[in-house]
Amino acid sequence: xxxxxxxxxxxxxxxxxxxxxxxxxxxxxxxxxxxxxxxxxxxxxxxxxxxxxxxxxxxxxxxxxxxxxxxxxxxxxxxxxxxxxxxxxxxxxxxxxxxxxxxxxxxxxxxxxxxxxxxxxxxxxxxxxxxxxxxxxxxxxxxxxxxxxxxxxxxxxxxxxxxxxxxxxxxxxxxxxxxxxxxxxxxxxxxxxxxxxxxxxxxxxxxxxxxxxxxxxxxxxxxxxxxxxxxxxxxxxxxxxxxxxxxxxxxxxxxxxxxxxxxxxxxxxxxxxxxxxxxxxxxxxxxxxxxxxxxxxxxxxxxxxxxxxxxxxxxxxxxxxxxxxxxxxxxxxxxxxxxxxxxxxxxxxxxxxxxxxxxxxxxxxxxxxxxxxxxxxxxxxxxxxxxxxxxxxxxxxxxxxxxxxxxxxxxxxxxxxxxxxxxxxxxxxxxxxxxxxxxxxxxxxxxxxxxxxxxxxxxxxxxxxxxxxxxxxxxxxxxxxxxxxxxxxxxxxxxxxxxxxxxxx
Numbered sequence: 001x002x003x004x005x006x007x008x009x010x011x012x013x014x015x016x017x018x019x020x021x022x023x024x025x026x027x028x029x030x031x032x033x034x035x036x037x038x039x040x041x042x043x044x045x046x047x048x049x050x051x052x053x054x055x056x057x058x059x060x061x062x063x064x065x066x067x068x069x070x071x072x073x074x075x076x077x078x079x080x081x082x083x084x085x086x087x088x089x090x091x092x093x094x095x096x097x098x099x100x101x102x103x104x105x106x107x108x109x110x111x112x113x114x115x116x117x118x119x120x121x122x123x124x125x126x127x128x129x130x131x132x133x134x135x136x137x138x139x140x141x142x143x144x145x146x147x148x149x150x151x152x153x154x155x156x157x158x159x160x161x162x163x164x165x166x167x168x169x170x171x172x173x174x175x176x177x178x179x180x181x182x183x184x185x186x187x188x189x190x191x192x193x194x195x196x197x198x199x200x201x202x203x204x205x206x207x208x209x210x211x212x213x214x215x216x217x218x219x220x221x222x223x224x225x226x227x228x229x230x231x232x233x234x235x236x237x238x239x240x241x242x243x244x245x246x247x248x249x250x251x252x253x254x255x256x257x258x259x260x261x262x263x264x265x266x267x268x269x270x271x272x273x274x275x276x277x278x279x280x281x282x283x284x285x286x287x288x289x290x291x292x293x294x295x296x297x298x299x300x301x302x303x304x305x306x307x308x309x310x311x312x313x314x315x316x317x318x319x320x321x322x323x324x325x326x327x328x329x330x331x332x333x334x335x336x337x338x339x340x341x342x343x344x345x346x347x348x349x350x351x352x353x354x355x356x357x358x359x360x361x362x363x364x365x366x367x368x369x370x371x372x373x374x375x376x377x378x379x380x381x382x383x384x385x386x387x388x389x390x391x392x393x394x395x396x397x398x399x400x401x402x403x404x405x406x407x408x409x410x411x412x413x414x415x416x417x418x419x420x421x422x423x424x425x426x427x428x429x430x431x432x433x434x435x436x437x438x439x440x441x442x443x444x445x446x447x448x449x450x451x452x453x454x455x456x457x458x459x460x461x462x463x464x465x466x467x468x469x470x471x472x473x474x475x476x477x478x479x480x481x482x483x484x485x486x487x488x489x490x491x492x493x494x495x496x497x498x499x500x501x502x503x504x505x
Contacts, residue, residue, distance in 0.1 A: 005077040005148055008085070011070060015135035017111055018119060019066035027062075075134060077148045082122065084132050096132065100124050102298050102322060104146045108289035118142045122149065146293075177281070180352050181338055181345060183271035191268075191317070191339035192261030194309035264339065273338060278355035280320070282336055294336050296355035298322050300473035301443040304346070304363060308436040316341045316363075318349070323472045357444035358428045364440070367421035367432045371464050374480040375417040382406040382413075422478050424489055427496060429469075431476060445493040447471055453486050469493065 074085040081095040105121040112118060120134040120142050134145065183191075234244045271284040275296075282292040303319045310316065318338040338349065347362045386402035393399060412435060419434040431441040452468040459465055465486040469476045478486075 005075075005145060008074040008076050008083075011073055011075075011134065012117070012136035013070065014112070014115060014117055015073075016063075016066045016070045018109070018133075018135035019069040020062050021111075023062045023065050027058075075132065077145070082132060082149060096122065096124055098149055101149055102295075103293050104149055105293065106142055106146070106291040107285075110287045112136065113289070120145055177274045177276035178352065180273045180275050180280070181341075181349055182273070183268065183339060185265065185269060187340040188264045188269050188271065189261055190313055190315055192264030193257050194307050194313055194315060194340075195260055195264065195317070268339060271339065275352060275355075280336065280353075292336050294320060294322070296353060297357070299356060300447050300471050301441055301476075302356075302358070304341075304438075304440040304442070306434075306438040311437065313340075314342060316343075316346060318346070321473045357446050358442055359426060359444075360428050360430075360442055364423050364425070364430050364432075367423045367430065368481070368485070369421040370417065370478065371462070371480040371482075372417065373458065373462060373464065374420070375414055377458075378413050379410050382409040420479070422481065422485075422489075424485075424492070427492070429489060431478060441476065443469070443471065443476060445489070446496045448493040448497060451490040451493055453483075453490055455483070 068088050069086065072086050072088050074083075076083045077098075080098050082098065082101075083093065083095045085091070085093045101122060101124055103123040105123065107119045107121060108117070109119065115136075117136045117138060120137055122132040122134075134142075137145070230244075234240050266286045267288075267290075268284045269286055272282070274281045274283075278296045280292070280294045280296065282290070282294075284290060299320050299322065301321050303321060304316045305319065306316045318341055320336045341349070343363060350361050383403075383406045386399055386406050389399045389402055415435045416433075419432060419438070421432045423430040423432075427445050429443050429445055431443070433439045433441070448469050448471060450470040452470070453465050454468065455465045459480065463483050464480050465483045466477065466479045467481060467486040467489060469478075469489075478489075
């Protein structure tokens, strides 16, 4: 085993598929803003031969790029490092120390499933540049590589040695693993519903609706009949119009919810999170089989999110956050999370995850709020703009809209102030934020790397301060808390880490 992968090796030619799709994804993700332009040009009439020529040129360019990428891609595991070489005109070689590897994720995209191939994704504690994706490897090679890559991480290496079953569960073998939580189809349907977001729907529909010929639509008999019905039935009172507008928004939200629900089911079903030697293993995915691995010691903080729809269902989503800049940190909603959790399930999960640095047993029932000075410091700015506009232009329709917008901003600031708070429980710190929804962040003070207490002149007069807690996953801030509490939290963190020489990451 020790002699395998020590020489430069190339990927399977099937990896050309993966390189091609990755190039296409990059092209589409950077070109979404061109959708309205393309739609407008199509309405005005593109020349069909040119369209075919452009599409053909794009396909040829992507295929050529993928073949070049495959032909120049080499990897090896030698001298406690994973080496990667790639590039034709611009050669690039980088090495990843094995003791810096955080996770090794095993995925099986839909296009690799008939071939029995997998993609091995290596995630590190550094920046996004220090990661590797080894495409089109068979299962045996993937598991051997995982064991080699975790050779300097004893906890994870042991956990990998007990794993001999493919991601899709085609075979099973005894292992010292315990199931932390499983999610049924109903739970994922609820998760997709309450994670619904109107932002992307507004972008897509806004681009398309802006290109429609509304004069032609207005001349349509059905549109005229619909408008007549609106005038006689809905426009009779302001309350009826408000209820109608809310109903339309609800229907649009449900439309996007169908997309969100389908996405949640395809990504995570059948969801299973298991624990093996203090290492989390998440499996699932209908189209692309996924297998995430995360050592509990790597967890920097846990975030529990409850959007406004989640409050109706009393469900939370737990995200395990690691070092900032890693793949999981940038795509946390795709990978190591637990969807659709009830408060009872959260307590059960805490009981099972004994390897966490935190010692919490349940979500807090209350928190200490920040001082209202945070709100007043920001609340007087929004009304200044419409006040100045009224002084220059007088009260008209435009300035009334400005007053309405300023009022909404002030209300949003107040709601955020009301939701911002903290609670210290032993060596654990809970930070609560939100607006219409809720968010709890649980961090163990043993993971804190630096602390900073800052004060403005106004805060100093009121014995308040702003506390900054630096962690490998990013900085956490609690503004406008009492200076006594700020010092207590800071001194607790410093006393825990002063003589602790364990790796923060």
